[in-house]
Amino acid sequence: MKGIFQKSLMVALIGASLATPLQAYAYQEPTNYVHMKTENMTVYSAYGAKIAAAEKQGTFSVKANVVNNRQPLEVEIFKNGHSGVLKQMVKKGVMEPVAYRDEGDRLVATIHNNAELKFEYPAQIYFRDLAKSEYSSYVTTLAERGIVQGRTSDNFGVNDSLTRAQFSVLIVRAFSFQQEPLTQFKDIDAKKSWFGGHVGALHSLGIINGKSPNIFDPNGKITRQQAILMIGRTLDVVDFIPEEYEGLPYQDSNDFQDELLRFTQTLYGIGALDDNTNLLPNQYITRGQFAKMLAVSLEAAGRL
Numbered sequence: 001m002k003g004i005f006q007k008s009l010m011v012a013l014i015g016a017s018l019a020t021p022l023q024a025y026a027y028q029e030p031t032n033y034v035h036m037k038t039e040n041m042t043v044y045s046a047y048g049a050k051i052a053a054a055e056k057q058g059t060f061s062v063k064a065n066v067v068n069n070r071q072p073l074e075v076e077i078f079k080n081g082h083s084g085v086l087k088q089m090v091k092k093g094v095m096e097p098v099a100y101r102d103e104g105d106r107l108v109a110t111i112h113n114n115a116e117l118k119f120e121y122p123a124q125i126y127f128r129d130l131a132k133s134e135y136s137s138y139v140t141t142l143a144e145r146g147i148v149q150g151r152t153s154d155n156f157g158v159n160d161s162l163t164r165a166q167f168s169v170l171i172v173r174a175f176s177f178q179q180e181p182l183t184q185f186k187d188i189d190a191k192k193s194w195f196g197g198h199v200g201a202l203h204s205l206g207i208i209n210g211k212s213p214n215i216f217d218p219n220g221k222i223t224r225q226q227a228i229l230m231i232g233r234t235l236d237v238v239d240f241i242p243e244e245y246e247g248l249p250y251q252d253s254n255d256f257q258d259e260l261l262r263f264t265q266t267l268y269g270i271g272a273l274d275d276n277t278n279l280l281p282n283q284y285i286t287r288g289q290f291a292k293m294l295a296v297s298l299e300a301a302g303r304l
Contacts, residue, residue, distance in 0.1 A: 135288035232263025245269030
């Protein structure tokens, strides 16, 4: 089982569509759900939402009275001549990523807020520091979706560390969670910060906590162990159901318990962690390592 998602991700990069993930999703039988159809789109709700859906000149508009980070909608869009990357408009002229998987003739997107969706051609991407990196395919896939960006136009910073603020933004972008207001942390300016709403979303979902009840530490670096815990919690939030996986190969994971043990087994089982003698849980995670962890987890959850 291990490695299947990595292999299909590589196939996607050479032009083949991703295989349908193997585990069951919340929307496995959409005909039993409330839904609304337009010419090229069907919107589903598992929560009894009242849905308004429309498409006009390549813009797919979705509104519902029930849609949030715990009760998303699933949107199936048939391409019918459309190409490029699907994104959502957050305000005029500003497009953000949306979580979706490509089924060849159609896309299946998961949205956590009312949205206007459009196809966009991805920007041409070339990061010099990925030329010989084992994380190149994962970074490129995420960059084409608009989830990650480089340090500069031609340098990703594959070996750089990741801050708590950056981590929060990347998770919210990748899973297209709705940003939430945040007031409890004194070291985050809720009105001016570029990451406050992202932290608010993850904090409200129980994915990330502060260093104390009123301190978040946005510039603090993320360790590999912390990344595993928070991506594992994210997979729980989106109702990912892991299979039974074999034991861990890491010599330094023998004392793992509870959440950390469960999530490490899950991420190792889907192929999101490297095959090494040691996991090095207290080492700061690099942007490249995180890109692999995130891309494989997205695919496992049916959102890539």
